[in-house]
Amino acid sequence: xxxWREVLSWVLQYYHHPEQLPPKILELCILLYSKVREPQVMLxxxxxxxxxxxxxxxxxxxxxxxxxxxxxxxxxGRFEGAEELVYSCDVLDSEQKLAFVETICEKRCQWTQxxxxxxAHDEQEDKATETVLGVLSQKLLTMLTLLRRTLRSxxxxxxxxxxxxxxxxxxxxxxxxxxxxxxxxxxLPFICKLVQLFRQAWAAVLSPIHRPPIQD
Numbered sequence: 001x002x003x004w005r006e007v008l009s010w011v012l013q014y015y016h017h018p019e020q021l022p023p024k025i026l027e028l029c030i031l032l033y034s035k036v037r038e039p040q041v042m043l044x045x046x047x048x049x050x051x052x053x054x055x056x057x058x059x060x061x062x063x064x065x066x067x068x069x070x071x072x073x074x075x076x077g078r079f080e081g082a083e084e085l086v087y088s089c090d091v092l093d094s095e096q097k098l099a100f101v102e103t104i105c106e107k108r109c110q111w112t113q114x115x116x117x118x119x120a121h122d123e124q125e126d127k128a129t130e131t132v133l134g135v136l137s138q139k140l141l142t143m144l145t146l147l148r149r150t151l152r153s154x155x156x157x158x159x160x161x162x163x164x165x166x167x168x169x170x171x172x173x174x175x176x177x178x179x180x181x182x183x184x185x186x187x188l189p190f191i192c193k194l195v196q197l198f199r200q201a202w203a204a205v206l207s208p209i210h211r212p213p214i215q216d
Contacts, residue, residue: 018045019052023060034071
């Protein structure tokens with residue numbers, strides 16, 4: 001049902017304390033959350049179970065300790081906690097402790113190498129990003145320089161235009177945009193005057209005096 005997130009809370013409803021979990025149930029929970037790459041869920045539960053004095057007398061204790069180290073502590077980088085757990089365990093003999101410590105050292109070296117590789121990769125990405133940003137900044141600076149030169153040449157060209165022509169062009173633009181805008185209330189009287197003048201001129205042209213004589 002893909003409801004693995006509810007497993008631990010469901011189990012703890014029946015075993016109210018982590019120390020009371022049966023060894024098989026604890027094993028299944030550790031393997032489950034290791035499989036889904038969330039071993040931190042079992043961090044406190046496994047630690048409580050392994051530190052309980054009653055559980056240390058169980059025959060499954062050593063195997064569960066190894067399982068907890070390999071699937072919870074070491075994947076999370078808890079190397080100091082793993083060493084402390086091994087050294088403080090009275091159930092393990094010297095050979096078992098040495099084997100566990102060697103495993104911890106090996107995993108620590110692998111972890112360090114991976115961290116160095118990630119750091120080198122991050123540095124390369126940072127350098128690549130800085131290079132791209134530098135190229136973009138250079139292009140942007142070039143574009144701004146060209147734009148400034150263009151605006152400067154345009155402004156100098158406008159300064160060379162005669163003052164009267166500039167004033168006439170501004171006035172014509174005002175007539176076209178403002179005065180002749182039908183949507184503007186201020187344009188209505190001006191348009192009415194233009195229509196009246198046009199009608200008078202048309203009537204004068206078509207008056208009987210200016211009409212051509214009718215020929216038979």
